Amino acid sequence: MDYTISPEVEGYRARIATFVENRVLPLESDKANYDGHGNIRLDLLDELRAQAKAEGLWCLQLKPETGGAGLGKVGMAVCYEEMNRSIFGPLVFNSSAPDDGNMMVLEAMGTEAQKQRWLEPIVSGQVRxxxxxxxxxxxxxxxxxxxxxxxxxxxxxxxxxxxxxxxxxxxxxxxxxxxxxxxxxxxxxxxxxxxxxxxxxxxxxxxxxxxxxxxxxxxxxxxxxxxxxxxxxxxGGEGRGLKVTQVRLGIARLTHCMRWLGLSKRCVEIAREYAERREGFGVRLADRETVQVMLGDLAMQIEIGRLLVMKAAWELDQGRFAKKEVSMAKVHVANLLHKAADVSIQINGGRGYSADTVLEWIYRYARQARLVDGADEVHKMVLNRHLAEEDRDFWRWDVAGQEG
Known part of the structure; x- marks a missing residue:
């Protein structure tokens, strides 16, 4: 696959990054901006959503005729990662679960009447x-x-x-x-x-x-x-429920991973910022080899996750099911998110364990990642099934011009 992205996708990514930096991230530090369950207050969310719509950053994952930008799965991977630099980000752009997956399956399998009645109000943000x-x-x-x-x-x-x-x-x-x-x-x-x-x-x-x-x-x-x-x-028709779940959950598992990569990178960002200025026994944390190893390992694991996600996204864009690729990404990135939060808390010490940063929020949130949309063990069983069926072809290279 080609790892370059189009200027259009880069344009969306850059605009999302600016929006998150200037309008969303500042809200995280004030607990008055949260509701009683640890999420953004709905009145603030409505304001940000109106701004995102006005700037053409709304529902980018959907087809233009549905109200989106038709990014494709590779474009989504780039943009979703950027959105979730903030814990509030995906909601602002109407790219968070469960609405995200529901919109995509209704777009793919709904009749025109069903799209008008059930899909359009979700796309517009009128309903959840x-x-x-x-x-x-x-x-x-x-x-x-x-x-x-x-x-x-x-x-x-x-x-x-x-x-x-x-x-x-x-x-x-x-x-x-x-x-x-x-x-x-x-x-x-x-x-x-x-x-x-x-x-x-x-x-x-x-x-x-x-x-x-x-x-x-x-x-x-x-x-x-x-x-x-x-x-x-x-x-989708009577008796077609399994098909509906396949269409919805395949991409939904991967979009979780796209977003979790953004949160993982945020954990590294917070850890590095603190390590650069915190000193102990006359040495900055950033200059300690143990901290360097921790951050270097996280950087590598995040890049591995990005490659797994991008490979799965590319496979989906080719019209394939990418079951194997999605399962590998799901297991790796779910565990990575938990590790990234844990390591960042360790580097930040008591500050990380407090509510002064979003690390404790991410840490509590991260534990569910290994359960939602299929536990780790289920996805590893799926991978073993592919291994049993494909043998050494599990790791085959796709050859240009050849199907399979």
Whole structure:
């Protein structure tokens, strides 16, 4: 692959960098700018979003006809990394989960009527959205075949019963994509449904407390008790739920990695700034070999992560599924984020452990990275499956002009 980026992508990256530096980063240092769950206050977010729209930095990941810039996955990797130099950044540009993945799957698989009703309000920023798949045991987690939420057809409607949990953003969201079982067919047994928050027959049981800062709307446990959804609000067709999850989660896992690289670089930035000015026993921290080794290792691990992410993004731009590449990036970058926060806290000492920097925020947030969108162990099992099927071809080079 060619590692150069286009002048257009570089233009977006540079403008995002300036926007984040001047308008978003300064907000992090004042706790009055946070809501009660550790995220940016919604009134401030609305102001920044209006500014991002006015400067043409809104929903860059979507096609121009949908309201975006049509960047492609490689362009997204460059821009998302820059956005997440700030913990608030991706939200400002409407490029954060779960809306990000929901918009892309609706763009790819929705009918024109569905795009108008369900997608356009998310793109405009009028509403927030949810992807509801994970269930309490013994229901589905990483294995969707274990799904217990059921949708029974009755004429032109489906009646849905079941329970979901750790559903990001459910409290206050308006548009939902819900995965439910419509048959016991192992390949075509799941279906994706669209519903609005005002649809009767469902409720939020609780907003689950977590160790880290929360996305707006929290992580909720929700229950369905006969909720009725018309057949016209099926996304992708009955029995095509697995396809919906593949289309959505493949790129969603990678966009997480793109953003996490930005946070990892921010950790290094904070560590280096402190090491340059902090002295102990007559020596700057930056001049100590142990600190140099710590920072040099992080710089290398971040670059490895960037290469893994860019390879996966390039594969997706070629129209391939990139399952192997996405899994490798997901495992490496998730662990990297936790390490970057930990090392930076260590270099900053008590300051890093305090709330005087965003390091403790990133550290608490980072632990979920190894769980969301597939635990480390699941992705390593996927990689082993590829290894068993491909043998030495697991590491093959693509040859120009040859398929496969």
């Amino acid at each position: 959205s949810v992807f509801a798949m994970t269930e309490p045991a013994p229901g589905s987690g990483s294995d969707p075949s274990m799904m217990m939420t059921r949708a029974e057809r009755d004429g032109d409607v489906y009646r849905i019963t079941g329970r979901k949990w750790f559903i990001t953003g459910a409290d206050g969201a308006s548009h939902f994509i819900l995965m439910a079982r419509t048959s016991n067919d192992p390949r075509r047994g799941l279906t994706a449904f669209l519903f609005h928050k005002d649809t009767p027959g469902w409720r939020i049981i609780r907003r689950i407390p977590i160790m880290g800062p929360e996305e707006h709307g929290g992580h909720c446990e929700i229950e369905f008790d006969g909720m009725e959804v018309p057949a016209s609000d099926i996304l």
